Amino acid sequence: MFTFIFVGAFVALFALPAASNLFAALGEKPAPNSPASELSPGLKELENERAILVAATKKANLIGLGTGICAGAMVTYLLDAIFGAAIGALAYTFTAMLITASKRREFRTNFKRQIIEKIVKKHGLSYDKDRGLGLDEFFTIYDCTVHQWSSEDLISGEIEGVRVSFSDFYAAKMVKKKNNTETVVLFRGVLFKADFNKKSSCVTQIAHAGSRNLAIYGQKANMDDVRFEEKFDVYTTDQIGARYVLTPALMERFREICERFGCPVNAVFKDGQIFIAVETRRDDFEPQLGKSLTDEATLIAYESEIESFTQIVKELNLNRKIW
Structure with missing residues (x-):
């Protein structure tokens, strides 16, 4: 009798917890x-x-x-x-x-x-944590005085035959106050550059209504997409050329991209390229110390952040010469 009690106690104290830990470990296998x-x-x-x-x-x-x-x-x-x-x-x-x-x-x-x-x-691109896009790309979209800037996490390569590069970017200016000097952040987010296969000699700009310090090209162009014009203004050096570049399909996709990011997005079509600035207002592609790296949701979030930028090529159909 005591032998059965001893065996039962041993199983309860040691064997069952060990088995449950084993099953838990097996269950946690990705x-x-x-x-x-x-x-x-x-x-x-x-x-x-x-x-x-x-x-x-x-x-x-x-x-x-x-x-x-x-x-x-x-x-x-x-x-x-x-x-x-x-x-x-x-x-x-x-x-x-x-x-x-x-x-x-x-x-x-x-x-x-x-x-x-x-x-x-995994996306077939190259990565350099210490390099990034420069002030030339930034000043293609913005017009402001910059005293401090940094760029890192350069991701580049080809997506469906389109050359693309994007990186984290930060720009700020120093403003003198009465008793001190204040740092004013002008931009914090991601700069994106890709080939644009529609040949056009004009410069066309998509300007988000909530953005500041934007470079303005030419004159304002009124587009036919009401939902698009609720969020964006279009400026161009050629009114006819702007409508050739910004087709109804492209405007709809650009609006959807802005909604997906949930922040102001600006773009300039110039010299056979598209320059995009996504004003995330955060330091992108950085670790979040408060989130476990063994949590599947954390890793999915990191992957989704990068994929959201690679998807721009596909969503805007930048590999096509005709929409």
Whole structure:
């Protein structure tokens, strides 16, 4: 009798939990064609690195908070409360960032090599995390003074025979105030450039109503698509040429692209190319520390972000000479 009780207890305490863990592990195995399965080599190590960085960030925040409080209290005692609060906030931010700076750089580099580069290569494109489109492409769409700018995460190659390149882009200007200098962000998002097979000597621009600092080409052109004109203005150096470039189908697809991104999108057709600026207002193609890399939804989100830009070629039918 006691033998059966002992065996039953052993099974309950050890065998059943082990079996349930085994079944759970088997159940968590990614599907053969899922993003997790395609990115699986090294994914566990990268997730461990993310978890360590999250823990280090929390610890750094506590240390930074203590440093900020001490620095702020000292400055408040010596000078005034407003200046003390400002110094305290700066001390907190600087300390917290400094402690985790090297870990963040290393994780970011490994993430882009392990996740972004592999997703890009799956689309038959090349990736360079340190390069990007330049000011020439930016100034094709915008007309403003730029004091600071950066560009990275260049994705380039051919999609259905169309040469394409796009990258993350940031531009800002410095504005002098009474007591300080303020950084004003002019653009944060993705610049996109591709071949446009419709030959036209004119320059035609699609300008989103919610955008600012746009370069204006020629005169405004009134288009026949009412829904399109609710969001966009069209400017061109040739009224007839603009209607040749912007067919009803192209305007509809461009409007759908803008709705899909959920942010202002601008374009310029010039010299056999199309230049597009997607004002996402974020640093794209970057890791999100708060989301697990073993979560299928997280990997799908990274893949969808890149695919949304590669789809522009297909959605606008840029590989066709005639619509």
